[in-house]
Amino acid sequence: SQQGEEDPQALSIQEGENATMNCSYKTSINNLQWYRQNSGRGLVHLILIRSNEREKHSGRLRVTLDTSKKSSSLLITASRAADTASYFCATDGKTSGSRLTFGEGTQLTVNP
Amino acid sequence: SQTIHQWPATLVQPVGSPLSLECTVEGTSNPNLYWYRQAAGRGLQLLFYSVGIGQISSEVPQNLSASRPQDRQFILSSKKLLLSDSGFYLCATNSGSPPYEQYFGPGTRLTVT
Numbered sequence: 001s002q003q004g005e006e007d008p009q010a011l012s013i014q015e016g017e018n019a020t021m022n023c024s025y026k027t028s029i030n031n032l033q034w035y036r037q038n039s040g041r042g043l044v045h046l047i048l049i050r051s052n053e054r055e056k057h058s059g060r061l062r063v064t065l066d067t068s069k070k071s072s073s074l075l076i077t078a079s080r081a082a083d084t085a086s087y088f089c090a091t092d093g094k095t096s097g098s099r100l101t102f103g104e105g106t107q108l109t110v111n112p
Numbered sequence: 113s114q115t116i117h118q119w120p121a122t123l124v125q126p127v128g129s130p131l132s133l134e135c136t137v138e139g140t141s142n143p144n145l146y147w148y149r150q151a152a153g154r155g156l157q158l159l160f161y162s163v164g165i166g167q168i169s170s171e172v173p174q175n176l177s178a179s180r181p182q183d184r185q186f187i188l189s190s191k192k193l194l195l196s197d198s199g200f201y202l203c204a205t206n207s208g209s210p211p212y213e214q215y216f217g218p219g220t221r222l223t224v225t
Binding site: 030031033035040041042043044045048050088090092098099100101102103104105107 | 116144146148153154155156158161200202204206210211212213214215216217218219221
């Protein structure tokens, strides 16, 4: 079963606005990752945050992790039309080895 | 860096026909390999993973099977397709050491009619 659950399922914003997506998970993790998927394509790794980290930045991306609440958020600042895609969180549980469990994703639409 | 090739890109097959999807990886040796299925608008379901030649682990019981005849080749098969096998199939490998970032192929869109 899928461990990660993202919300919202869909998000529509205007260019220049910030987009925030949330992910919740159920078991203890080593790391949490965020991936992006353009329509009909494979997933692309965006950013990884370790269980002992609380916040991480990469360009316009900011990820937070709250292990006490088993949740993470992905913030995309100053969004662009090219950011339109589905975004997935993925976790590797402490007993899952290299396997990842993906959430259901958030479909982000950035309107020009 | 790893490059993953998948083919075919799209496939339309009748119910009851066989299936063979192929995935090959470049740029790494002895990779961990994964097959995922993605239903429309949904997340990824892990179907199979392999840590080496001939070593396949199945995550969910289903109408599909996987094989790894060579180090960098991973094949997804079915003897008789069902309508429910339709979906987007993704092959992936990982970074090889923790933390395990995954790298995905372009996917195969399978429609069973």
